[in-house]
Amino acid sequence: MSKVYAEFPEDFLWGGATAANQLEGGFDAEGKGLSTADVITAGTHTVSRRITPVLEAGANYPSHEAVDFYHRYKEDIALFAEMGFKVFRLSIAWSRIFPNGDDAEPNEAGLQFYDRVFAELRKHNIEPLVTISHYETPFHLAEAYNGWGDRRTVDFYVRYCEVIFNRYKDTVKYWLTFNEINILTMPFGTFLAGAIMPQGNAELGTSAAGDNEQLRYQALHHQFIASAKAVKLGHAVNPGFRIGCMIAYMCSYPLTCNPEDVLLAQQKDNLSNFLCSDVQVRGAYPGFAKRYFEENNIVLQLQEGDEQILKDGRVDFYTFSYYSSTCVSADPDREAIGGNLSMGLKNPYLKASAWEWQIDPQGLRWSLNHIYNRYGIPMMVVENGLGAVDNVEADGSIKDDYRIEYLREHIKAMGEALADGVELIGYTPWGCIDLVSAGTGEMKKRYGFIYVDKDNEGNGTLARARKDSFYWYKKVIASGGAQLD
Numbered sequence: 001m002s003k004v005y006a007e008f009p010e011d012f013l014w015g016g017a018t019a020a021n022q023l024e025g026g027f028d029a030e031g032k033g034l035s036t037a038d039v040i041t042a043g044t045h046t047v048s049r050r051i052t053p054v055l056e057a058g059a060n061y062p063s064h065e066a067v068d069f070y071h072r073y074k075e076d077i078a079l080f081a082e083m084g085f086k087v088f089r090l091s092i093a094w095s096r097i098f099p100n101g102d103d104a105e106p107n108e109a110g111l112q113f114y115d116r117v118f119a120e121l122r123k124h125n126i127e128p129l130v131t132i133s134h135y136e137t138p139f140h141l142a143e144a145y146n147g148w149g150d151r152r153t154v155d156f157y158v159r160y161c162e163v164i165f166n167r168y169k170d171t172v173k174y175w176l177t178f179n180e181i182n183i184l185t186m187p188f189g190t191f192l193a194g195a196i197m198p199q200g201n202a203e204l205g206t207s208a209a210g211d212n213e214q215l216r217y218q219a220l221h222h223q224f225i226a227s228a229k230a231v232k233l234g235h236a237v238n239p240g241f242r243i244g245c246m247i248a249y250m251c252s253y254p255l256t257c258n259p260e261d262v263l264l265a266q267q268k269d270n271l272s273n274f275l276c277s278d279v280q281v282r283g284a285y286p287g288f289a290k291r292y293f294e295e296n297n298i299v300l301q302l303q304e305g306d307e308q309i310l311k312d313g314r315v316d317f318y319t320f321s322y323y324s325s326t327c328v329s330a331d332p333d334r335e336a337i338g339g340n341l342s343m344g345l346k347n348p349y350l351k352a353s354a355w356e357w358q359i360d361p362q363g364l365r366w367s368l369n370h371i372y373n374r375y376g377i378p379m380m381v382v383e384n385g386l387g388a389v390d391n392v393e394a395d396g397s398i399k400d401d402y403r404i405e406y407l408r409e410h411i412k413a414m415g416e417a418l419a420d421g422v423e424l425i426g427y428t429p430w431g432c433i434d435l436v437s438a439g440t441g442e443m444k445k446r447y448g449f450i451y452v453d454k455d456n457e458g459n460g461t462l463a464r465a466r467k468d469s470f471y472w473y474k475k476v477i478a479s480g481g482a483q484l485d
């Protein structure tokens with residue numbers, strides 16, 4: 001088929017995406033409390049990050065300084081504006097607003113920080129897209145309540161939403177309730193997203209006590225209730241709010257046309273992807289979820305009224321992260337490969353990044369169509385990108401043509417999806433400025449258009465520099481996606 005992709009709409013939201021704990025630093029500035037992200041050490045591609053309930057002297061906690069957006073937001077936003085951003089996805093650090101999570105009153109200094117950030121974005125006509133909870137929960141809620149394992153965390157979250165919705169009701173229109181909410185369908189999400197305490201020190205994604213699937217799904221149910229309540233509340237505060245879900249879309253192909261593989265791929269798609277978005281978009285648990293719970297002895301504690309709460313809190317739009325695809329097979333001997341948050345099988349037709357994430361632009365077109373066919377509501381790709389090692393040349397330039405190539409092909413795929421009729425309204429590639437990797441805690445795994453001088457050990461001046469992709473993306477935005485070379 002010829003490569004004729006559609007023009008992007010005039011009002012298409014071009015921009016970039018970040019998250020507070022990977023970007024801001026200032027982890028204890030002006031009354032901010034410790035978050036779950038603040039107790040996770042740095043790791044590498046081969047060494048897991050560690051969760052240390054008590055901070056260890058001498059250990060490297062990458063969120064503590066991150067890339068210091070806390071003090072450099074004006075410079076960074078000016079660079080985003082120079083690229084022509086229409087939208088900037090950021091998250092609010094919950095423990096900046098409620099240091100312990102269960103405080104009676106919010107921390108005014110924390111609220112003022114985001115007042116300043118949103119004012120700076122407005123100055124440059126950049127629309128904020130705010131993730132309310134992106135892999136961080138006030139650590140006190142983890143310690144005192146076992147995080148999302150406890151229903152009371154729903155009330156703390158809703159109170160937090162009430163405060164930020166009212167405070168920013170005239171400055172923020174687009175909100176996402178939880179980043180990659182479906183990560184709680186996997187053990188990796190237990191502490192990262194669920195703030196469920198490990199037994200003693202543990203590695204990220206594992207627990208000394210083993211996985212507790214019952215508790216994970218109960219925590220997920222609490223997040224669904226919290227998300228639905230937030231949607232209803234947000235619409236009451238400002239009917240103009242647009243509130244979305246955010247799914248780590250795990251695109252999984254059957255490895256062969258063996259019906260066993262095809263069925264497995266569908267089951268994975270259902271459980272890993274659609275379970276969460278069905279609840280958030282359609283307002284009810286799908287039948288396959290109920291079957292899975294029954295067959296795996298998972299008994300959710302539902303309160304009276306929960307079903308109505310889910311129905312009343314359906315999201316306005318669907319957003320997702322897309323980095324790579326993997327395969328699924330009934331044959332246990334096939335070769336495995338990594339990917340965003342989950343492992344899968346190697347696809348012989350695809351190449352992979354240095355972190356073993358397979359590169360598959362067509363998978364993005366496929367996913368957009370596949371998801372849109374199910375829900376038919378506006379969509380945004382709010383994370384996409386290539387984590388790679390960048391080198392600074394002697395003249396200071398950073399020639400990241402591999403990143404340009406990756407993004408170009410994915411933008412073409414989005415254009416194809418638009419031509420297919422998908423209602424795609426925005427694109428915020430991940431880590432538009434280099435930031436800390438969530439999976440490994442490294443700095444060396446870079447995604448940005450803007451280079452930050454900092455290494456894995458935390459050394460560097462934190463100075464910003466424009467990569468080749470910076471100038472390229474600026475042209476892409478200026479041409480409305482028409483000029484991709």
Ligand code: BG6
Nearest residue numbers: 019180340387436437438439440
């Ligand atoms: C997504 C997360 O899973 O992938 C981000 O929402 C994360 O927080 C991004 O940074 C890329 O993953 P990584 O592990 O390369 O940082």
